[in-house]
Amino acid sequence: MPEQPLESEGVIAGTGTGGAMDLATTEAETPAKRPPPAFGGGPGGGTESTGKPRSLWSDAWRDLRRNPVFIVSGLIILFLIVISLWPSAIASGSPLDCDLAKSQQGSAPGHPFGYDGQGCDVYTRTVYGARTSVAVGVCAMLGVAILGSVLGALAGFFGGPWDSILSRITDIFFAIPVILGGLVLLSVVTSNSIWPVIGFMVLLGWPQISRIARGSVITAKQNDYVQAARALGASNSRMLLRHITPNAVAPVIVVATIALGTYIALEATLSYLGVGLKPPSVSWGIDISAASPYIRNAPHALLWPSGALAITVLAFIMLGDAVRDALDPKLR
Amino acid sequence: MLLEVRDLHVEFRTRDGVAKAVNGVDYGVDEGETLAVLGESGSGKSVTAQAIMGILDMPPGRITGGEILFKGQDLLRLKEEERRKFRGAEMAMIFQDALSSLNPVLSVGDQLGEMFVVHRGMSRKDARARAVELMDRVRIPAAKERVRDYPHQFSGGMRQRIMIAMALALEPALIIADEPTTALDVTVQAQVMALLAELRRELNMGLILITHDLGVVADVADRIAVMYAGRIVESAPVHDIYKAPAHPYTRGLLDSIPRLDQKGQELYAIKGLPPNLMNIPPGCAFNPRCPMARDVCRTDAPPLYDVIPSDGTRVSACHFWTECLHG
Numbered sequence: 001m002p003e004q005p006l007e008s009e010g011v012i013a014g015t016g017t018g019g020a021m022d023l024a025t026t027e028a029e030t031p032a033k034r035p036p037p038a039f040g041g042g043p044g045g046g047t048e049s050t051g052k053p054r055s056l057w058s059d060a061w062r063d064l065r066r067n068p069v070f071i072v073s074g075l076i077i078l079f080l081i082v083i084s085l086w087p088s089a090i091a092s093g094s095p096l097d098c099d100l101a102k103s104q105q106g107s108a109p110g111h112p113f114g115y116d117g118q119g120c121d122v123y124t125r126t127v128y129g130a131r132t133s134v135a136v137g138v139c140a141m142l143g144v145a146i147l148g149s150v151l152g153a154l155a156g157f158f159g160g161p162w163d164s165i166l167s168r169i170t171d172i173f174f175a176i177p178v179i180l181g182g183l184v185l186l187s188v189v190t191s192n193s194i195w196p197v198i199g200f201m202v203l204l205g206w207p208q209i210s211r212i213a214r215g216s217v218i219t220a221k222q223n224d225y226v227q228a229a230r231a232l233g234a235s236n237s238r239m240l241l242r243h244i245t246p247n248a249v250a251p252v253i254v255v256a257t258i259a260l261g262t263y264i265a266l267e268a269t270l271s272y273l274g275v276g277l278k279p280p281s282v283s284w285g286i287d288i289s290a291a292s293p294y295i296r297n298a299p300h301a302l303l304w305p306s307g308a309l310a311i312t313v314l315a316f317i318m319l320g321d322a323v324r325d326a327l328d329p330k331l332r
Numbered sequence: 333m334l335l336e337v338r339d340l341h342v343e344f345r346t347r348d349g350v351a352k353a354v355n356g357v358d359y360g361v362d363e364g365e366t367l368a369v370l371g372e373s374g375s376g377k378s379v380t381a382q383a384i385m386g387i388l389d390m391p392p393g394r395i396t397g398g399e400i401l402f403k404g405q406d407l408l409r410l411k412e413e414e415r416r417k418f419r420g421a422e423m424a425m426i427f428q429d430a431l432s433s434l435n436p437v438l439s440v441g442d443q444l445g446e447m448f449v450v451h452r453g454m455s456r457k458d459a460r461a462r463a464v465e466l467m468d469r470v471r472i473p474a475a476k477e478r479v480r481d482y483p484h485q486f487s488g489g490m491r492q493r494i495m496i497a498m499a500l501a502l503e504p505a506l507i508i509a510d511e512p513t514t515a516l517d518v519t520v521q522a523q524v525m526a527l528l529a530e531l532r533r534e535l536n537m538g539l540i541l542i543t544h545d546l547g548v549v550a551d552v553a554d555r556i557a558v559m560y561a562g563r564i565v566e567s568a569p570v571h572d573i574y575k576a577p578a579h580p581y582t583r584g585l586l587d588s589i590p591r592l593d594q595k596g597q598e599l600y601a602i603k604g605l606p607p608n609l610m611n612i613p614p615g616c617a618f619n620p621r622c623p624m625a626r627d628v629c630r631t632d633a634p635p636l637y638d639v640i641p642s643d644g645t646r647v648s649a650c651h652f653w654t655e656c657l658h659g
Contacts, residue, residue: 057437160391224432230387231427232498233420233451242446246437 060326070322076315084131091127095120095282104298116287116301117294125287126304132283133312136194136201137264143202144263145256148209153248155210156217157240163214170207178204178266179273186275197276201263212255216248223247250327254320261316268309284309333401334538335384335423335506336360340398342379342562345391351609353379355562356398358636361538361555363505366529368541368549368570370585371559372606377542380559381508384540385425386415402506421451423506424499426528429515430491434483440467440494441479447501466497470527489520493527500531507532508540513548525552546589550574558582561607561617568639568646578639578648578657580622616651624652 064070083090098120106114113122155166181204189196220226221244229243270276271285272292279286284305291301342354354376361367369377382388384400386407400407402423407415427433435443444466445459454462460479467475470493472486483491492512499507509528513521529552532539543549549556550570557567558581566579577583584602604621607613613620619629628651637653639646650656 224427224429225435227387228425228427228433228495228498229435229446231385231419231425232447233416233418234446235416235450238450242438243435247435 060323063326064322067322067325069318070326073315073318073322076311077319080130080134080312080315083127084134087127087131091124093121093124095125095128096280097121097124104294104301106300113304114298114300116291117298118290122287122301122304125282126284126308128282129284129287129305130308130312132194132277132281133264133267133309136198136267137260137316139194139198140201140205140263140267141256141260143198144205144209144259145252147202148206149213149249149252151206152210152213152215153217153240153245156214157221157236157244159218166210166214170210173204173207176204179269182266182270183273183275186270189275192278192281194277194281197267197270200270201266205259205263208259209252209255212251213248216251217244220244220248254324254327257323258317258320261313261320264316265309265313333360334363334365334403335540336399336401337380337384338399338401340380340383340400341396342376342383342388342393343396344393349610352612353393353562353609354383355612357559357562357564359557359564359567361506361540363538364533364536365555366532366539366541366553368543368553368556369559370544370546370549370556372544374606374609375559376562377559378510379562381425381510381540381542385419385423385508386412387419387425417451420447420504421502422504423508424502424504426492426495426499426507426509426512428511430488430495431483431515433495434491436483439480439482440486443483444479444494444498444501447498451502462501466501467494469500470494470497470531472497488516489524492516492520492524496524496528496531500535503535504537506538506540508542510542511544512541513545514543521548528552546585558585561612562609563617563649564636564647565618565649566647567636568648572646576657578646578653579650580624580652580656581618583656584621616649624650624655626652 098118099115100119102115102119103117104115105119108114111121111123113126116122116125151166155163182200186196186200217240223243226239226243229239234243267276267283268285268288271278271283272289274289276285277283279290287305288302288309291298291305295302337357337359340354340357341352344351344353353374357376357380359367359369369380371377379388379393382393383395384402384407388395395408398408402418407418410418434440438446441460441463444463445454445456448454448459448462449456464475464479467479472478472490472493478486483494486494492515496512499509507528512528513524516524525548528539531537541549541553553570555567556570556573557564558573558579559565560581566573566577566582568578573582574586577586581602584600587600588602590599602621607617607620613630615628615630615632616622616625616634619625622629632651634649634651636647636649638644639648639653639657648656
């Protein structure tokens with residue numbers, strides 16, 4: 001490539017067959033004939049650049065920081081993450097340290113939430129329950145998001161028979177009722193770890209994300225810039241990873257965030273039904289289940305874990321909404 | 333010949349039937365030559381270009397016949413992986429709408445640099461330096477500062493310059509520009525065309541300019557190929573065609589250019605609509621709209637006649653080309 005700058009020299013010869021054309025070329029000749037420096041200083045030049053470059057993501061982040069919904073939900077989630085990592089920081093006792101003599105007693109000094117039916121400290125159990133809920137929610141969400149978006153993206157990108165097969169499988173999984181499926185599948189599991197529950201959620205949850213990923217990949221694929229990248233020699237994997245994924249990932253993030261909240265609620269539901277986690281695991285669902293028969297005598301034992309669950313789920317749904325608002329330019 | 337398209341046929345299989353988008357196109361472009369391909373929407377000009385580039389969506393598209401010879405090699409016989417190496421390095425394409433042709437989440441520097449990363453295996457840093465060079469070359473002011481900017485921060489003309497820079501990055505032998513100035517203001521159009529023509533001359537590339545703007549064509553093209561219903565109906569050096577068209581469709585196109593000296597008069601329009609590609613009329617595809625159509629036009633498809641002076645530079649697909657040329 002020659003190094004010297006090009007001289008603009010009015011290439012337009014203006015053979016001119018019609019008056020309108022002559023007009024167009026005359027108008028254009030003036031700027032085209034200007035030497036390059038004048039070009040650069042011209043009003044059409046660098047005037048559009050406003051401050052530092054912004055992308056979709058930095059724009060979204062700027063929007064989020066100003067959104068009170070994001071700040072509130074973000075703080076709640078941050079708090080949840082901290083207490084799931086270090087529950088002993090705010091709860092000194094053990095959740096399994098119970099004294100039947102104190103069964104269903106109300107709040108006492110050092111035990112602000114009172115005691116449940118087994119005489120365990122409700123405050124400590126609620127704090128430790130967050131760890132299970134967050135662990136189940138995050139792991140299930142990650143599993144669902146990875147499996148669902150990879151399968152969905154491949155189906156959307158390659159289309160054809162792969163797409164048809166995957167879409168039918170998706171339909172089949174959609175047809176499985178979650179609670180019934182959980183009762184049937186998880187009732188045969190004897191392990192008391194969180195993994196069977198997470199596995200079940202991933203198994204039933206991925207089609208939701210895969211559908212969304214498929215749809216947004218198909219939309220992104222039709223963009224001219226993907227065609228342009230192809231015309232300039234990009235390979236399939238490069239088009240998918242560099243041009244399509246960054247433009248298709250926003251809806252997946254939004255749905256996955258909201259889904260995280262619902263997975264936490266689903267864990268509680270399954271535990272309540274006795275097919276999720278089982279004692280001695282500590283989980284809000286188990287506590288809600290254990291406290292529900294005594295709702296008249298000891299409502300506090302039900303209230304605190306349910307309240308924690310409700311706030312957590314709400315926080316993730318609010319976060320998902322805030323992220324959606326920030327990532328969807330049409331709502332701006 | 334740098335590129336030669338011979339008897340190319342492309343069809344699209346849709347739910348409603350088979351749309352014959354390209355029905356035996358022949359054209360060629362030499363190094364350093366500009367071929368303008370003219371035609372209405374749906375005449376097959378873009379589909380032909382996509383077939384040349386190998387970016388036709390297949391399915392539903394299908395190339396049912398013909399050859400595309402690039403430097404003597406038939407591209408249609410190559411494997412996809414081999415063809416991909418041609419794209420960008422040997423032939424590149426510039427699209428109509430530069431805003432939608434640039435990835436909104438990547439900075440222009442990244443997108444320009446990608447050409448060098450993909451095809452030349454350069455490091456990101458070197459690629460970025462080359463990106464700045466390219467932006468300078470297409471005269472984007474303050475290239476060094478703007479290389480980190482995103483496409484939406486540029487004006488329409490500047491964006492099209494960036495597209496041109498991307499296409500020219502690896503100095504391909506052939507550039508296909510698909511209506512490169514349609515989305516721009518008239519003054520910017522002229523600047524962009526001038527830039528394209530200049531770089532074409534400097535790098536001695538073949539340029540296929542797809543357009544429906546006859547004004548643009550007159551200024552920059554060496555030859556014109558007029559397409560109708562997926563066929564070339566007339567192909568000739570640019571001055572010959574403007575002086576005396578040898579096909580009634582070309583004549584119609586030229587007559588429908590607005591002229592300043594006809595202010596107040598009604599603008600000529602070719603009557604009727606382009607044919608439905610699923611149901612192209614028998615005989616000459618233009619016959620239902622042609623003012624000169626006779627019985628033979630409704631039954632026999634015209635071959636490409638050699639037009640005077642019969643030196644092979646000029647062809648017309650009209651049974652009555654002599655009449656058209658002199659009338």
